[in-house]
Structures are given as C-alpha cells and as structure tokens.
Amino acid sequence: MSTSCFSRGCKGMIATRIQADLLRQGFALGDPLKFADGDFGGKTHAAVQALQAARGLPATGAVDASTWRQLTPEPLPGLFERCLQLTAAFEGHGFGLAKGNFDGAGITWGVIGFTLSNREIQVLLAMAEVQSPGILLRCMGPLAAEWRAITVLTLTQQVAWADAMSSGPYKEGLPTAWLQAFAKLGDEEVVKRIQMQRAYDRYFVPCTSSAATLGLASELGIALAFDVHVQNGGFKQDAFTLVEALPAATPEALRRQKLAACVAASARPQYQADVLSRKNTIATGQGVVHGASYQLAAWGLGEDAVA
Numbered sequence: 001m002s003t004s005c006f007s008r009g010c011k012g013m014i015a016t017r018i019q020a021d022l023l024r025q026g027f028a029l030g031d032p033l034k035f036a037d038g039d040f041g042g043k044t045h046a047a048v049q050a051l052q053a054a055r056g057l058p059a060t061g062a063v064d065a066s067t068w069r070q071l072t073p074e075p076l077p078g079l080f081e082r083c084l085q086l087t088a089a090f091e092g093h094g095f096g097l098a099k100g101n102f103d104g105a106g107i108t109w110g111v112i113g114f115t116l117s118n119r120e121i122q123v124l125l126a127m128a129e130v131q132s133p134g135i136l137l138r139c140m141g142p143l144a145a146e147w148r149a150i151t152v153l154t155l156t157q158q159v160a161w162a163d164a165m166s167s168g169p170y171k172e173g174l175p176t177a178w179l180q181a182f183a184k185l186g187d188e189e190v191v192k193r194i195q196m197q198r199a200y201d202r203y204f205v206p207c208t209s210s211a212a213t214l215g216l217a218s219e220l221g222i223a224l225a226f227d228v229h230v231q232n233g234g235f236k237q238d239a240f241t242l243v244e245a246l247p248a249a250t251p252e253a254l255r256r257q258k259l260a261a262c263v264a265a266s267a268r269p270q271y272q273a274d275v276l277s278r279k280n281t282i283a284t285g286q287g288v289v290h291g292a293s294y295q296l297a298a299w300g301l302g303e304d305a306v307a
Contacts, residue, residue, distance in 0.1 A: 004082075004219065007062035009298040010040040012085035014077050018063055021071040022047045027054075040298070062298075079219060080204045082300040083226040084196065087112055090227065090278055090289055095195060096186020100166025100174045106159040107174070109182050111195050112203070112230050117159055120202075122151050124194055125185070132190045139184035143177060203229045210235050214243050215255055219301045224256055224282040228263055231275065235259075236266050253303070256283035 006014060019036035022028050027050050028035040029043040045061040052059045055070045068076050077085075088094070091113045098109040106116030114120035125147070128135050136144040150161055167173035174182075185191050207225040211217070214235065216225055228235055239262050246255065260279035267275040274290075281287030285296045285303075296302070 004300040004302050005062045005064040006300050007298040008045045011089050014085050015040040027051045083223045087227045087230050095192050096183040098182035099172045101163040102170045102172040106162035127194050128191050140181040143181050217305050218303050223301050
C-alpha cells in the first residue's frame with residue numbers, strides 16, 4: 001500500500017477489521033462489546049500503540065504495513081477497499097441502512113447508496129437469492145412476497161410504491177418493518193460481498209478508465225474519480241473538455257481541484273455546495289463533509305502514484 005497507513009480519524013470497514021484483530025489478540029481497551037465500532041479513535045490509537053510496543057515496533061498508534069502484519073496474515077486493503085471505505089462514509093449508509101424517496105430514487109440502500117430507480121437494489125437482492133436461496137424470506141419475512149410482487153412492475157410503478165411509503169419532511173423515512181428487513185440483509189456476509197463486488201464492477205473499474213483519461217494517477221486521484229462515479233454518475237463531457245485545455249505540465253493536485261469545481265458546478269443547484277465540499281476534500285486530502293472533519297492520510301489515501 002505504498003507509504004499510506006491507517007490512523008486516528010479513519011472510519012468504516014477497514015477500521016472495524018483493525019479493531020477486530022486488536023480485540024482478538026487481547027489489546028482492546030474498554031468494553032470489548034463496544035470496541036469494534038468502526039471508528040478509529042483514541043482507544044483504538046492506544047490499543048495499536050500497545051500492540052506495537054509489545055512487538056518491538058515504533059509506538060505511533062498508526063497502522064502501517066509492519067503493524068498490519070502483526071494484526072493479521074491477510075493482505076493490506078487494496079485501493080478499491082480504501083476508496084470504498086471513504087465514499088461509504090460520505091454516503092453514510094453502511095451495508096444495511098435504507099432511506100426513502102428523498103431524492104427521487106425510490107429507495108437508497110447499501111454501502112454506497114444503491115438505488116431502486118437504477119434497478120441496483122433489485123439486482124443485488126436477486127443475486128443474493130441465487131447465491132443463498134431463501135435469504136429473502138429469512139431476512140424479510142412476510143415482506144419477501146411483497147418485494148417479489150413489486151419487482152415485476154414497471155420501474156415507474158416501483159418508484160411510486162416507494163414514494164407512497166416514504167415519510168418525513170424530506171421523505172427519508174421508511175416503515176420500520178422495511179428498515180429492519182434491509183438491515184438484516186445488510187448483516188448477511190453474502191450480501192456484503194455482493195455489494196462490494198457490485199461497487200467494484202459498476203463504479204471502480206469504470207472510474208480507473210476515467211482517471212487515466214483525466215490524468216489522475218495518485219491514490220487521491222483515483223479516490224476522486226471513484227467518488228464522482230458513485231455520487232454523480234461519472235464525469236460529464238465538460239470535465240474532459242476542461243482537462244484537454246490544461247497545460248500538459250499541470251500538477252495533478254491542481255488538476256484535481258479544477259475537476260472538483262467542475263463536477264460541483266454541473267450538479268443540481270441545491271446540491272452544489274455539498275458536492276464541492278466533498279470533492280474538494282478528496283482533491284486536497286483534507287476538509288469538512290457533512291460537518292465531519294477528514295484527513296485522508298488517515299484513511300490510507302495520499303499522493304502516492306498508483307501502479
């Protein structure tokens with residue numbers, strides 16, 4: 001993973017894996033039932049320091065390659081997983097959280113906010129049923145029959161069904177039974193694997209092609225491209241036109257910032273400020289998104305070039 005490491009401030013699936021390994025080896029601090037919460041905070045920092053001291057490593061509290069090898073024989077998380085962890089934190093969904101028709105997408109669910117309107121939730125659940133027969137009935141109970149009946153309707157009818165049961169001033173809410181059903185599905189390991197594979201195939205692979213065309217070769221550059229593909233559906237033509245007009249010697253850091261502004265400008269007016277803060281945070285490696293402060297070096301993302 002080049003020179004990047006994970007440290008205080010990192011949140012998500014990789015942080016949870018680090019905490020689980022610390023817990024397994026007896027270095028967890030505080031209540032063990034609450035330690036692996038996916039938030040690399042003070043207790044995790046201190047636990048990593050304790051492990052490092054016990055293994056004769058510099059007690060930095062940050063998980064670099066040497067410390068990772070003391071935690072687990074598993075390989076270091078690749079760039080896809082690091083990009084996914086960051087975008088998932090921005091999206092705020094986790095594997096199981098579902099939201100109603102707040103943005104016209106019907107239902108939004110899963111680690112990067114898969115939607116009903118893009119038929120992604122339908123595909124993910126169909127794949128889950130193939131790979132684990134009976135999973136829908138086990139996790140959704142009586143709602144499984146309703147779900148099957150809904151998925152044979154036209155897409156317009158499906159979104160209308162979701163809209164009718166969405167609640168709250170912004171229609172983010174869903175009935176408790178549906179929230180619980182989607183949460184149970186998100187807890188299933190097979191569903192987590194399917195979601196991650198879908199995110200890789202549908203978003204990460206195309207984003208690497210966009211990044212190459214746009215001259216983005218760093219970890220931060222790929223992370224920016226991935227986030228654009230997830231949140232914005234990919235780069236619009238104006239982004240490619242912008243880059244074509246830049247001098248060949250334009251530093252990538254400046255290129256990223258210009259692309260961040262370009263992507264934000266093409267978003268819906270009500271979302272432009274949010275998109276800009278999110279994209280600038282990736283472009284510069286630090287910033288505030290949805291009120292939370294980010295230092296992306298702590299998430300294993302930096303200026304290192306990607307092979």
